[in-house]
Amino acid sequence: MHLETIAVHAAAEPDGVTGSVAPPIHLSTTFEHGPASEHIHGYSYIREANPTQTRLETALAQLEGGEAALAFASGMGAGSAVLQTLAPGSHVIMPDDVYVDFRNLAKEFFFKWQLEHTVVDTSQIDQVRAARRTSTQLIWLETPSNPLMKVTDIAAVAELAREIRAKVLVDNTFATPILQRPLELGADIVLHSTTKYFGGHSDVQGGALIFAKKDEHSASVDNNRRLLGAAASPFNSWLVLRGMRSLACRIRAHSANAMAVARALSTNPAVEAVHYPGLPSHGGHDVATKQMSDFGGMLSIRIKGGRERAIQVASRVKLFMNATSLGGVESLIEHRASSEGKGSKTPENLLRLSIGLEHPEDLIEDLQQAVA
Numbered sequence: 001m002h003l004e005t006i007a008v009h010a011a012a013e014p015d016g017v018t019g020s021v022a023p024p025i026h027l028s029t030t031f032e033h034g035p036a037s038e039h040i041h042g043y044s045y046i047r048e049a050n051p052t053q054t055r056l057e058t059a060l061a062q063l064e065g066g067e068a069a070l071a072f073a074s075g076m077g078a079g080s081a082v083l084q085t086l087a088p089g090s091h092v093i094m095p096d097d098v099y100v101d102f103r104n105l106a107k108e109f110f111f112k113w114q115l116e117h118t119v120v121d122t123s124q125i126d127q128v129r130a131a132r133r134t135s136t137q138l139i140w141l142e143t144p145s146n147p148l149m150k151v152t153d154i155a156a157v158a159e160l161a162r163e164i165r166a167k168v169l170v171d172n173t174f175a176t177p178i179l180q181r182p183l184e185l186g187a188d189i190v191l192h193s194t195t196k197y198f199g200g201h202s203d204v205q206g207g208a209l210i211f212a213k214k215d216e217h218s219a220s221v222d223n224n225r226r227l228l229g230a231a232a233s234p235f236n237s238w239l240v241l242r243g244m245r246s247l248a249c250r251i252r253a254h255s256a257n258a259m260a261v262a263r264a265l266s267t268n269p270a271v272e273a274v275h276y277p278g279l280p281s282h283g284g285h286d287v288a289t290k291q292m293s294d295f296g297g298m299l300s301i302r303i304k305g306g307r308e309r310a311i312q313v314a315s316r317v318k319l320f321m322n323a324t325s326l327g328g329v330e331s332l333i334e335h336r337a338s339s340e341g342k343g344s345k346t347p348e349n350l351l352r353l354s355i356g357l358e359h360p361e362d363l364i365e366d367l368q369q370a371v372a
């Protein structure tokens with residue numbers, strides 16, 4: 001079945017009691033059980049599992065093509081749960097251009113969790129090969145990466161990981177399962193900040209993990225979520241599922257708009273560089289063409305003249321909103337180094353753009369006048 005169809009129909013059976021076509025939101029924190037706590041209706045307590053979250057997880061697993069999925073309160077909650085299941089002494093390979101709060105988490109918590117890590121440019125496969133140790137348990141990928149839009153060859157890294165029996169996690173937030181299929185390329189775990197494209201309307205926070213295999217490892221991550229408490233709320237699960245229904249068609253429109261914006265800016269003399277994997281000039285274009293069906297709605301640009309000029313451009317936009325986050329219907333712009341704050345490695349002349357669902361000509365006109 002095609003992804004568009006799965007996105008609409010996965011876990012979309014009508015409510016068993018009322019026949020409602022839109023799914024119910026079960027807000028109940030507790031479920032009737034038997035006198036000896038028998039789970040007679042399949043549920044017991046909201047944090048362990050709840051029907052709305054289960055419906056979302058069933059849909060996520062089907063759309064991403066995994067055996068199991070877990071919904072979380074946030075993308076950070078999802079990523080932390082994977083890291084916390086690693087045994088003390090484990091070694092993790094992390095990308096240099098990783099989502100800033102995962103870099104901050106590594107810096108502040110890996111020591112306490114007794115994890116070691118090596119930061120490499122994962123788009124350079126030799127660097128991944130050289131960073132491997134016998135203790136390497138996890139190779140973390142983010143492709144395309146936030147905010148430099150670096151592209152990593154998922155299948156090539158999965159092969160290197162197999163040789164040392166390490167797992168590969170891919171943060172698929174930017175691409176979504178519509179454009180990129182990490183589990184089919186050999187990855188073990190997919191991570192999403194569903195706050196972004198899954199929700200799609202800048203109004204819900206969530207995270208998700210999808211596992212190639214439902215096994216001891218996925219069960220231990222589930223146990224971590226239960227005890228550390230980063231489960232998704234029923235209402236947020238419902239909103240993420242609602243967003244998922246239109247994900248495929250939104251992503252196609254985001255991608256087409258972003259391509260038009262990237263092309264237009266790439267010939268603007270005030271722009272030093274456009275980082276968009278859909279442009280043939282992008283270093284990762286060939287790999288992206290191989291492993292993605294389109295290039296997504298995110299891009300970043302470097303402005304000639306440095307930090308002050310970049311901030312000036314951000315201050316001049318009329319249609320774009322100066323705001324962080326991404327994946328909503330409205331186009332957003334931000335001076336990423338300022339937003340990331342301490343610990344940022346992002347170039348000072350870089351602006352990150354989340355291209356929304358407006359008409360691309362209006363977006364291009366707004367950016368051209370701001371950049372001029």
Ligand SMILES: *Cc1c(COP(=O)(O)O)cnc(C)c1O
Nearest residue numbers: 074075076099146173193195206
């Ligand atoms: C936003 C984001 C995250 C973190 O997700 P939250 O839902 O904000 O916790 C992780 N990875 C990427 C690529 C992101 O853009």
